[in-house]
Structures are given as C-alpha cells and as structure tokens.
Amino acid sequence: MDLDCMSSASSLQALAKLLSDAPDDDDDDDDQGPRCSVSAMTPGSIGPVKKETSGTSEVKSENKKTIWNTEEVPEGSEFDDTWDPREQPEYEILFKQQVGTEDVFFGMSRKDPSTACCEDMVIKIKLPETKVSDITLDIQDKVLDLRTPQKKLLLHLPCPVDSKNGKARFLSEEEILEVTLRMTREFDFINFA
Numbered sequence: 001m002d003l004d005c006m007s008s009a010s011s012l013q014a015l016a017k018l019l020s021d022a023p024d025d026d027d028d029d030d031d032q033g034p035r036c037s038v039s040a041m042t043p044g045s046i047g048p049v050k051k052e053t054s055g056t057s058e059v060k061s062e063n064k065k066t067i068w069n070t071e072e073v074p075e076g077s078e079f080d081d082t083w084d085p086r087e088q089p090e091y092e093i094l095f096k097q098q099v100g101t102e103d104v105f106f107g108m109s110r111k112d113p114s115t116a117c118c119e120d121m122v123i124k125i126k127l128p129e130t131k132v133s134d135i136t137l138d139i140q141d142k143v144l145d146l147r148t149p150q151k152k153l154l155l156h157l158p159c160p161v162d163s164k165n166g167k168a169r170f171l172s173e174e175e176i177l178e179v180t181l182r183m184t185r186e187f188d189f190i191n192f193a
Contacts, residue, residue: 086152089125093158096120096180118183121161125177127151132170135177139163144179160184 095118102108111117123144127135130148138145141160146153161181168179 084152086148086150088153089127089146089151091123091125091153091155094122094124096122121157121159121181121183123155123179123181125153125179126175127170127177128175130175132172135170137168137177137179139166139179139181141184146177157181 095115097111097118097120099111103111125146127148130150134148136147139161140163142157144153144155144157146155160183162184163181166179166181168177170177
C-alpha cells in the first residue's frame, strides 16, 4: 500500500510539472501572469512551429519606380472617370443563340433556353439626339466603353467577349446603338460540341 501512495504522489508531481511551464528554479516573478500552459494555449499553437516571416513581401518588377504591376490593375480601370459630368444612357443586355429547325422541333442538339447555350451578347444602348459621327466605341475583353458629347457608358461585361470581331449598328429611327459581340467563355467547347 505504501507503494500505491508513492506512485500516486509521483503521478501528481509529474502532472503538476507538465501543467506548469515555469523552469524548476524558484524565481519570484509573480507579475508575469499565469504560468499554466493551458492558459497560453491558442488555436495557433496547434501543429508544427511556424517560422516568422517579415510582413512585407517584395514584388519583383522591371522598373523600380513603378508602384504596381500592370497585372494588378483591373481591366477597364483606365476608363473609369468619376469626375465626368455626362450621364449614363439606358442600356439593355440580351443573349442570343443560333438555333435551327433541328433544335426547335426535334430537340436534336443539347441547346436549351438558358444563357449557357447562347453564343452572342447583344447590348442595346439608347442614345437620343445623337449622330453616328459623334459616337466613340471601344471594346475590350470584359469592358465596353461608349462616349458621346452628352452620354458616357463604361460597362463591365458579364462574361468575356471576342473584342476583335463584333458588329455595331446604329438604328437612327429608334436612336439605339446595337452592339453584337461573340462570347468567349472557358467551357464553351462543352456547350457547343
């Protein structure tokens, strides 16, 4: 029985030694706070010890005087002019797909009425009291920029388009500019196989 008391006493001492993170020497530093390792335990202390890195990361650039890389600037931000007093015209974005009789009557292709099966994007912009010669139109992969003397439209497109091949026509009777652009989405080869 004497052996059992000794083992339980040594177990308690071993447990106390595990729970305290103070060294065995008796320093009287009571102002350091609790010495229990459980109180110092945080979610960040789980797992291997991480090496500390400096807070700034070096970005390699060709020119040391540049503030940011061209990859960091979002496309179309060079057109964004918040101080321009011209108003934004009304516009409408429509999606268009090419269907034949086999699609409509027989359902032989995998096309459905959703926008995932559309090939073209049609943007109709109302431009009252505007001549064709006054319109400036610039199209990039994800941005449409339209400028006239009275109106300005910077439109971030919902999906990328083929900026080199598009059609624009001005319907002078209705005063509407109609821009048709072919969409270039990542998985179009699946939809149109």
